[in-house]
Amino acid sequence: MTGNQFDDKLKDDLIPDAGPHAGPATHSSDMSVITSDKIAGVDSQAARAALADVPWEPGAKKPDPILVADHVVRRFGGLTAVDADHVEIQRGVITALIGPNGAGKTTFFNLLTNFDTPDEGTRVFDGHNIDKVPAHKIANYGMVRTFQLTKALSKMTVIENMKLGATGQKGESLWRSVLPFMWKSQEREIEARADALLDRFKLSHMRDEFAGTMSGGQRKLLEMARALMVEPSMVMLDEPMAGVNPALTQSLLGHVTGLRDAGMTVLFVEHDMDMVQEISDWVIVMAEGRIIAEGPPASIGQNQAVVDAYLGTHHHAALDLDAEL
């Protein structure tokens, strides 16, 4: 799908969730689920509006940052993979992290989620310094991530995958696990929540199938739905569009904007420029491990530093990202 077709769809005020297989009726019920679990106190409209005053420059200060990274450096031997001076992620908006291959996006992403440890620098998430926090505790603070190579747990059923995502489960303690009466009622609540989410992501028909039998796109959806079981305030998506067939693209895009509209903060790494242009509220561009540009998506294609990074310094025409990528 090209950007123009996409624009038309938006102009027609079609709801982005309406993929080829989704009728309008199922769609309205989707939205009600999304709005019903809004995160209190986060107004994504206002958060987006506040971005208007943010200067278009690397390391720009945001009015209400949820995640702040300072001087984060990661070296692999002699190679400095990431050297990010200052990054702030605005709460309640969708931020895209882009850059040419080898720019250090995924490494930086892993550093922000503590799946990798930086050699220097500090990271603060939602008021918590997370420098010394192990990766698994980050989820309890409300940050959850997905992976570039989807990690559907193949030999577990879809509903088991979902239920795994819930945090604070009593039955996950060894001692209580052998006493089902200690956790059964909580388990029922979790299952109801999982079923509602599966419904929203149109995966209910796969509920009792092994996750390994799903298509690539369904796995992406499952991974996103499972992440929501954590009840996160921030969702980190590592290449959500990689390996997804075009029929599911619309549906995925709709879900991502749905997260924002429900008050969650989204940061994603992506190569698919359609997605970056259309759904992100703010774009951060990396090249050679550094943050080289920031700004709203429309500003990025005209940015000289970005053009240089993608096409080399001798190229002096404005970059048509759609055509080039």
Next chain:
Amino acid sequence: MDWGSIIESLFRGLIGESFIVFALAAIGLNLHFGYTGLLNFGQAVFMAAGAYGLAMMVATIGPAANRNFGWDLSESTLFWLGIFVGVVVFPVVFALIMGIPTLRLRADYLAIVTIAVAEIFRIVVRSPTPGIKKWTNSSDGLTGFSGTFYDMSPFGTQDRYLFNLFTGNQMFLVIVGWVVLAIGATICWLLVRSPWGRVLKAIREDEDAARSLGKNAYSYKMQALILGGVFGAVGGMIRAIGFSVAQPDNFITDVTFFVWVALILGGAGKVLAPIVGASLLYGLLNFSDTFLREGVAAEVIPESIMTGTQVGQVRFMLMGLGLALLAAFRPQGIFGNKEEMALDDR
């Protein structure tokens, strides 16, 4: 050929002491490998931990403590203390030794360390160095620790029970073993269908995914390693009580691989797999052994094919052939699901 003794031998394998020992050890290995994906090639050391924990408490450590500290712990007190040491203290120590350095690393490292720890323990225990021998009695092993157990037996020592299959002492051990096995299998069943078991399976499938959802993979792997080790220790302890001796060469690497065979035969990741797998394994081993022996003795199998002394080797050749056929035609084991097994691990 004496078919009576062949059938007896078959049933002793299907439901007897070896079945109980290996079923318990395989339940432990199932928690490790079938549910958590931990490659433990040293289950024998957990079994040895159970055996030596009990034997050393009763036969060497306990008496030494009595002498040196002027305590007056009776043999039966030491026996119950020994059960605690063998089932809890030793396996936990071994699991921590194996797990702390390796569980943060890739799965292969645990495999290397487990097999190494198992061999190091066995070789140290059988060392003739006086400082070690006074605690473990080298390759002769420790005896005199099972008296308290058999004193509790309600069965007459001179009589035979259950269609002549077992002596009184064996009958008592086997009944206790069945009860322990039933309790163990129930605990395992409760564990793996709980949210705790769900986390284990998630770690088996993808550790990073589990971590991203807030699960402390390292801690869960350690819990699984310890718990599976405890099951192995209970099995090893029953083995030692059955033989009335704790001997290092009862816990050689082969023992670990027998446990693996029992598990794979049943189908890893299924609650009943270790039990049925161990039963079938020992049923078949006993059957082939007695059958061949009887065949050679009755000259049904001519000496040009094999002699009585070669039966032991031939039955393991047959077992190897059986394993190869199993791998080719039913790799998922008896209870496994082929479609499930074929799902890719992406």
